[in-house]
Amino acid sequence: MQTSIIHQSLDLDELLGRLIAEHLQDDNQLAIWRFPKSNVLHVLIDTTKNIKRVSLDLEELPSGFIVHPFEDQVDQKAYFLEASNYFTIQLNVPLEEQEAPYFEEKSIKDPQTIHELIRKSFASINSSGESIEDIAYTKEDFIDLVEKGIETIREGKLSKIVPAKLKRLPLSEDFNLITSLHRLLESYPNAFINFFHIPGIGTWIGASPETLIQTKGKEFYTMSLAGTQKAQGDNPIKNAAWTQKEIEEQALVSRYIVDCFKKIRLREYSEQGPKTVIAGNLLHLRSDFTVDMEATNFPQLGSVMLKLLHPTSAVCGMPRKEAFEFLRTHERFNRSLFAGFIGPVNMDGETRIFVNLRTARLLEKEALLYAGAGVTEDSNPEKEWEETEMKCDIIGNFLKTSKA
Template structure:
């Protein structure tokens, strides 16, 4: 980084993001912005091709970019892909100089004008008709859905199912996308904070705690994250007490991963956990799995496991095919990218794909908050409703 002199104009991170967002929204381009867990760097890509691309899940042969896949598998199993026409990275804690911001010299307007344009364009980013296709899920209909899930489990048709709901809210008048993104980075240091916009497809903002697959150097990584309780007290992680329902729910996800390893005859893996982790105002149980791809002679493990794992039992249920069928039959809305997967591909020799949880879809003046709850034989419908309310609030409190 250049050392600033007395007469050097320093540019804030907020100004930088506003300029990139303005360039994308005005140009009709696709854009993805993210901050990886425990990182101080914001990264972004701008896809200027104006081509909505769908790609096969062969991660190792894709160019630099960002992938987004809906919850429900399409027949072709292809994902949306934003190709990196431009890639940019900057430190959250360190303002930049004019020379370091690629868009600074191109900007003909003041930072205030640019911010106003971003927030105005954001409200017009999607066709207006889309917002009328959704309404908030009523408490009674969600509880009825949970009760049907419990009965299916008691009848031996399922072991677990994950019903979801929508909370529709109005975007607050003074909503500022860049401020909100940077605030999410500050409040949720262990989450994958993200924003992505694909014209006429979707505009999403979130902070997800769950990695689906990651490949970096020689290693493949995935995790089993399930079980939920509210984080309370001065040291909630240390004082957490888990009930059998949550322990078994998390164990199902771990077994699901191990069973997929067995399908591809992979026996050499490290498993650590379960341990209690904090994600926003919630606690979860997590186990981590790691594989040396060179030692196992499996360089395509990331692509193979991505296809096998999604959708995991943490967002769908067990058995997967039966629980997916149950959800599609009884859920009154299309989850779209909620509980699908998103993340950067082949950026700085790393691919990190996350389950798209704790997320919100922005549609003009409305926001759709999505949340699901893992239902087992021991579930209490009222508590599952309360769990989804807590999950919606993780993003909702910043935008309404």
């Protein structure tokens, strides 16, 4: 559903500020995103005042935006934002040259009021009801978790584990959400830039590099993404040198996808890679998998693979059941929506679901950053810590800057 209000005097930041402030103030649900390698910003607003949870039968869902936590052992349902209003903005076209159907003229205009309303809308409890102020996590906690993981792997109980950490980042008084979002859009053209708000559940901002599943027309797509190193030099992809540990880590993820295909007796698929790809200031190894859903007579492949893949070995470990139980026992915090999945469903003829990585939970006075590292028998705990620091910086560096 679209309206057709044109505001020729506003720039993009003013538009987004007024839009977000108005709908956060009204307790509406909101999702804003830009796909990798795209110049189109998508805006979805759910004005129903109803926090909805839906099953993962994607093909049966209406148009909307789906948000699923890392852990959901109760009913495997996801939060769903209905497209009460939906429109797009061309980022490479001046606003005065396009329709910008986004809010009524009665909306808030004062920049300081907008800033204050947005900050006050950031909640102070997470989706499990746990007080954020009670969460503490240190480098020693993470190192200890990695060492436990390595010990469990050497005992033969796991082949890989992906421990995560939580990092608290104080937000300055003049922290500006719109500035941070705009700079993410400019800085990470190859990432899924996203911002979403569900009252009582949370407000998140992120730049995910990893597609979980995509369906468009007759094609299904997924990827295996693992291995991390810092991008260096004028041609970082050409300069990349991968260790055996990183190559094997990525191969484990690829094998898991192939095993999922085997479980459903799917043999006709295309695999390309691995190849080095860049995501912000980091490099990863990636393999791409595609399936012709028409030729294989598998129209529900998106839903089936989503249920099989999550949580992937890239965010959990291998074997998946044992790795999940290890994390449940030893991780000292609730991952909440980190390492879950997010994305638009049945919008503009396609569904694109991303793993919720390189992400931050926004609170009134601080942000919670999350990051994980793939641990194998050859892992060095200190280097795994450094990897998580680099991953946290992808979002954290954009939240530290307070210029409006």
